[in-house]
Amino acid sequence: MAALLLAIFIAVPFLTQSPYFLTIGISAMIFTVFAMSLNIVYGYAGLLSLAQVGFWGVGSYVAALVVTRLDGSIWEGMLAAAAVSAAGGILIGAVALRLSNHAFVIVSLCFTLLMQMLAQEWIDLTNGPMGIPGLPAPGIGFGETSFVFATPTHFFYLTLAFATISLGVIWLIVTSRIGRTFRMIKHDETLSCSLGVRVTVWKLFAIALASVFAALSGALYVFYVTIVDPLIFDVYYTQVILVIVIIGGLGSFWPVVVSGLLITVLPEILRTPNELRMISYGVILVLAVLLMPTGIAGLVNKVRMRRPMSNANAAESST
Amino acid sequence: MMSYEFLMQLVVNGIVIGLIYGLIATGLALLFGILHIVNFAHGEIVMLAMYTLAVAVPFLGGSYIASFALIVAAATMIGWLVSGALLAALSARRGDMAAFEKSLLLTLGLSIILLNGVQYIFTATPMMVTTDIPVGAFLLGPVRLSYAHAIAGAIAVVVFVALYVFLTRTNSGRALRAVAQNREAALMIGLDPERVARRAITLSIVLCAVGGMVLVPLYVFQPIVGQALLLKAFAIVIIGGMGNVLGAALVALALGIIESMVGGFANIVWQNAIAFIGMIAVLLIRPQGLFALAMRKG
Amino acid sequence: MLRTVALASLAISLLSSGAYSQETIQIGASMPITGPVANGALQEKRGLELALEEINAAGGVLGKPLEILYEDNQCNPSVAVTVTNKLLEAGVPVVLGQQCSSAVLATMSLFQRAEVPLVSAIATNPKISELSGAGGNPWVFRLNPSDRELAIANVNYLVSMGGIEKIAIVAESTDYGRGGADAFAAAAKEKGLQIVSTDFHPLGAPDFTTIIARLQNNGAQAVAFYQAHADNANFAKQAHSMGLKAIMTGKLSLDGDTFEALIKQGAYDNAVTVFPYSPAVNTPENKDFVERIQAKFHETASYEAFAGYESLYVVAQAIERAGSADPKSIRDALEKTSYKSMIGVTVNFDDHNQAHNNAVIITIKDHVLCVKDVFPTK
Numbered sequence: 001m002a003a004l005l006l007a008i009f010i011a012v013p014f015l016t017q018s019p020y021f022l023t024i025g026i027s028a029m030i031f032t033v034f035a036m037s038l039n040i041v042y043g044y045a046g047l048l049s050l051a052q053v054g055f056w057g058v059g060s061y062v063a064a065l066v067v068t069r070l071d072g073s074i075w076e077g078m079l080a081a082a083a084v085s086a087a088g089g090i091l092i093g094a095v096a097l098r099l100s101n102h103a104f105v106i107v108s109l110c111f112t113l114l115m116q117m118l119a120q121e122w123i124d125l126t127n128g129p130m131g132i133p134g135l136p137a138p139g140i141g142f143g144e145t146s147f148v149f150a151t152p153t154h155f156f157y158l159t160l161a162f163a164t165i166s167l168g169v170i171w172l173i174v175t176s177r178i179g180r181t182f183r184m185i186k187h188d189e190t191l192s193c194s195l196g197v198r199v200t201v202w203k204l205f206a207i208a209l210a211s212v213f214a215a216l217s218g219a220l221y222v223f224y225v226t227i228v229d230p231l232i233f234d235v236y237y238t239q240v241i242l243v244i245v246i247i248g249g250l251g252s253f254w255p256v257v258v259s260g261l262l263i264t265v266l267p268e269i270l271r272t273p274n275e276l277r278m279i280s281y282g283v284i285l286v287l288a289v290l291l292m293p294t295g296i297a298g299l300v301n302k303v304r305m306r307r308p309m310s311n312a313n314a315a316e317s318s319t
Numbered sequence: 320m321m322s323y324e325f326l327m328q329l330v331v332n333g334i335v336i337g338l339i340y341g342l343i344a345t346g347l348a349l350l351f352g353i354l355h356i357v358n359f360a361h362g363e364i365v366m367l368a369m370y371t372l373a374v375a376v377p378f379l380g381g382s383y384i385a386s387f388a389l390i391v392a393a394a395t396m397i398g399w400l401v402s403g404a405l406l407a408a409l410s411a412r413r414g415d416m417a418a419f420e421k422s423l424l425l426t427l428g429l430s431i432i433l434l435n436g437v438q439y440i441f442t443a444t445p446m447m448v449t450t451d452i453p454v455g456a457f458l459l460g461p462v463r464l465s466y467a468h469a470i471a472g473a474i475a476v477v478v479f480v481a482l483y484v485f486l487t488r489t490n491s492g493r494a495l496r497a498v499a500q501n502r503e504a505a506l507m508i509g510l511d512p513e514r515v516a517r518r519a520i521t522l523s524i525v526l527c528a529v530g531g532m533v534l535v536p537l538y539v540f541q542p543i544v545g546q547a548l549l550l551k552a553f554a555i556v557i558i559g560g561m562g563n564v565l566g567a568a569l570v571a572l573a574l575g576i577i578e579s580m581v582g583g584f585a586n587i588v589w590q591n592a593i594a595f596i597g598m599i600a601v602l603l604i605r606p607q608g609l610f611a612l613a614m615r616k617g
Numbered sequence: 618m619l620r621t622v623a624l625a626s627l628a629i630s631l632l633s634s635g636a637y638s639q640e641t642i643q644i645g646a647s648m649p650i651t652g653p654v655a656n657g658a659l660q661e662k663r664g665l666e667l668a669l670e671e672i673n674a675a676g677g678v679l680g681k682p683l684e685i686l687y688e689d690n691q692c693n694p695s696v697a698v699t700v701t702n703k704l705l706e707a708g709v710p711v712v713l714g715q716q717c718s719s720a721v722l723a724t725m726s727l728f729q730r731a732e733v734p735l736v737s738a739i740a741t742n743p744k745i746s747e748l749s750g751a752g753g754n755p756w757v758f759r760l761n762p763s764d765r766e767l768a769i770a771n772v773n774y775l776v777s778m779g780g781i782e783k784i785a786i787v788a789e790s791t792d793y794g795r796g797g798a799d800a801f802a803a804a805a806k807e808k809g810l811q812i813v814s815t816d817f818h819p820l821g822a823p824d825f826t827t828i829i830a831r832l833q834n835n836g837a838q839a840v841a842f843y844q845a846h847a848d849n850a851n852f853a854k855q856a857h858s859m860g861l862k863a864i865m866t867g868k869l870s871l872d873g874d875t876f877e878a879l880i881k882q883g884a885y886d887n888a889v890t891v892f893p894y895s896p897a898v899n900t901p902e903n904k905d906f907v908e909r910i911q912a913k914f915h916e917t918a919s920y921e922a923f924a925g926y927e928s929l930y931v932v933a934q935a936i937e938r939a940g941s942a943d944p945k946s947i948r949d950a951l952e953k954t955s956y957k958s959m960i961g962v963t964v965n966f967d968d969h970n971q972a973h974n975n976a977v978i979i980t981i982k983d984h985v986l987c988v989k990d991v992f993p994t995k
Contacts, residue, residue, distance in 0.1 A: 019706045048420055099606045102419055105357075106557060107602060113550055114595050120790070120819065121588045129820065130792050131694040133723035227723050229695045235546070239431055246424070275439040275651075282431030289424045290408055293416050325834040332826045443651040444659065445821070445847035447854065447875060454858050454882055463833075465858035468826075538823040539851035541653060547823075582827030587816050588790075590827065 022152040029163040032260030035244035037213035043251035045206035046186030054112035059215025060222040074138040089211030116233035131229025249297025324461040337575020338475035342530035344555035346523035352499040352562030353519040356422035362545025363433035368531030383450040394528035402520035467536035554594035560608025641684040645704035645712035649692035653821035664925030694723035718742035718792035738924035742796035750970035762994040768800040771891040785837035790817040797843030841867030857884035872919035902959040
């Protein structure tokens with residue numbers, strides 16, 4: 001699956017040079033990583049977080065500010081974005097997890113709103129609603145020679161590398177003992193506790209991990225669009241990643257990757273007008289919650305269950 | 320610069336806005352208190368009522384009160400129907416989502432549909448509704464109160480008194496409170512939980528609709544108007560204690576007044592920050608809310 | 618699935634290159650079709666559509682009909698960047714609009730990089746012309762006067778009225794609002810007027826009661842506004858019902874049904890504004906334009922309709938002069954623009970690519986709008 005997807009994506013720029021289609025590919029990959037970050041904290045660890053967009057926005061602003069104010073490179077910016085978001089995630093988590101999981105949802109939403117308000121009102125730092133335009137294209141320098149990812153094709157491969165590494169790391173984590181611990185906590189917190197699992201620490205780890213990937217994908221995204229403004233905190237992004245994760249199937253890996261690519265690419269191909277696209281996201285969300293809350297992963301499992309147990313290791317690889 | 324008149328003016332303005340926040344926030348508090356669910360489409364219901372009023376007023380010869388009464392009746396009916404559908408959706412056993420999570424995702428989806436649907440029909444061009452409420456203001460002691468503010472405030476007060484009477488003096492109202500206070504005990508004494516739940520949802524929708532409609536003569540509005548109001552309502556409900564209706568009403572009133580003061584004496588940009596700062600403070604210091612007895616572990 | 622993407626891409630690019638480029642000249646237009654300034658885009662579109670209809674009825678440009686590709690920038694800088702890229706990727710040789718200052722400022726560098734001209738006809742932030750033309754971005758042109766010129770005229774008129782010493786500023790928190798507020802404050806300081814307060818509010822704020830209460834109390838005799846039209850209508854309505862005495866001034870758009878109703882109610886009584894356009898400007902061409910807009914859209918012409926209409930004519934004439942729909946030639950031709958505006962001046966671009974059309978001083982007395990003066994902004 002991984003090799004196939006990777007091969008297809010490597011091939012895309014050979015098939016089309018159209019910046020329009022490369023842009024769709026780039027945003028599909030970025031949103032898939034972004035959605036996967038929600039999947040870590042919500043799908044695997046069971047914490048419905050509306051703060052992912054907050055971290056994605058904080059990451060974008062931190063990276064943009066490191067580059068424009070401190071003359072750092074985008075890589076330093078992304079590093080700073082990841083660090084700030086992880087610290088922020090642990091802080092929010094530490095406060096919110098003292099309460100119930102319900103309160104966590106609301107606190108996570110409020111975090112996002114607060115960040116949006118800061119972006120809008122703290123004019124001296126963020127330039128407010130006017131945003132920070134003109135972000136430079138990322139580049140790599142090796143001594144004398146340097147390379148700038150200026151064209152859409154270059155950026156496409158940069159994003160592909162980012163998505164491959166990020167998803168690879170996430171896959172390694174969620175299929176390891178850590179992933180199983182997340183799922184155990186989600187499944188039965190009390191039991192996990194009594195088995196000696198330090199539930200809060202693990203939850204904080206999930207939140208921090210998720211916030212790092214949200215921040216990195218946000219940072220890369222704004223350097224592609226070359227501007228960041230308070231709209232980066234828009235509830236639209238929350239809706240998109242929620243739809244991706246739920247359609248894919250909470251706590252599943254490959255189905256979420258597939259749904260991420262589908263949900264971002266399809267509306268572009270169909271050239272749906274903005275409002276109708278949003279309405280269809282809403283309808284998809286409602287229908288998915290009502291009719292198939294386990295998403296694509298659930299369907300796939302159901303089909304597998306009907307067949308004899310011939311394919312046990314395939315089922316393993318789909319999670 | 321600081322005068323008694325100015326202070327009183329800010330207080331009166333704040334009271335009116337606070338009362339309107341109260342209408343919207345109590346609806347949210349009711350849902351949480353009785354059903355333990357959250358409604359992300361709450362703001363969109365407010366918005367929908369505003370647009371419906373905007374459409375109805377010209378049809379009814381510009382009459383604000385006639386349109387108002389008609390929409391309250393319609394909201395009650397629609398609320399009752401919606402409540403049935405919502406409860407059925409929440410109780411359907413598919414997957415392992417809890418009711419709270421399900422309600423959140425469902426109403427989030429609904430809010431996207433309503434917001435973009437209205438935007439598609441009416442566009443985002445701001446809507447200003449001319450009603451038969453006279454333009455202008457009258458003097459209330461040292462304070463100028465516009466007729467629109469006065470009517471909004473009066474309607475809100477009437478609704479709150481009615482709500483109070485309903486919750487404390489009628490059997491169905493007492494049933495609502497009983498379920499909110501102790502669900503198990505209420506079931507044991509034979510209250511029908513579904514009926515209570517449907518009443519709560521309907522009541523919440525009607526409160527929302529009223530909150531929206533009293534805003535119409537005060538605001539020029541766009542489809543996104545509900546989002547900002549929802550966020551304030553969330554903050555109010557958390558500060559007041561999730562599910563505490565009286566707490567929500569009091570916090571709403573206080574928030575209206577404080578916002579008005581802050582806007583009057585400090586920078587206007589701080590106005591919208593008050594609700595969030597208050598909420599964060601409450602979450603840090605008294606997470607169960609100012610008026611809550613105890614936070615239920617969810 | 619991705620193979621289908623690639624195939625579809627081929628199909629669509631073949632389709633689009635085959636179907637259009639031979640027959641029409643496509644012009645990009647980015648404007649806030651939705652969002653708090655949507656009405657401005659609606660009005661601008663009316664002007665563009667009217668001009669398009671006339672130009673194409675007269676045989677088009679270089680023998681080909683014009684076609685406008687609209688994109689919605691939502692008056693937001695990041696959305697503007699996205700849709701501008703879309704237009705540039707579609708290969709339009711020139712783009713009209715953006716309308717909002719923040720959107721222009723955020724996208725100016727994109728036009729320079731793509732070497733495609735942008736003709737801005739509504740955005741007023743003074744920075745735009747400072748950054749354009751000689752020593753800056755040669756690809757951005759502005760047809761309308763900047764807020765600096767309008768603010769100076771505005772302050773001069775207020776001073777000439779006598780008796781006004783204390784002024785408050787209310788502006789939206791965008792490049793338009795902040796640019797306008799700065800320009801007004803500078804002009805006021807020059808004339809020794811005192812600014813008693815400056816309030817910035819978010820675009821699309823629903824309620825101004827608090828600001829109004831403050832203005833009633835801080836001694837402001839006039840309030841200068843730099844707000845989106847809808848916000849200003851809302852403010853006027855609330856200020857009127859609360860009985861705010863201060864004179865309204867700054868940039869007030871007073872055209873269209875909403876404002877006509879408010880003026881009739883007396884919400885704008887004693888207002889003074891310096892504005893780039895008024896349908897009441899008494900030239901035969903403008904009267905005729907107002908009639909055509911009224912006949913086609915059943916509403917009075919507004920500034921945006923006027924700006925859209927003239928910007929398309931300016932661009933069409935540039936393409937005609939260039940002799941080809943090539944971005945570089947269009948840019949060079951734009952520099953040599955000499956267009957007779959409907960409000961009386963022949964428009965040329967200076968070395969900052971800034972045109973100096975007339976502006977209008979408008980006052981409102983006893984519910985009636987009156988054009989006091991039409992003057993050049995040079």
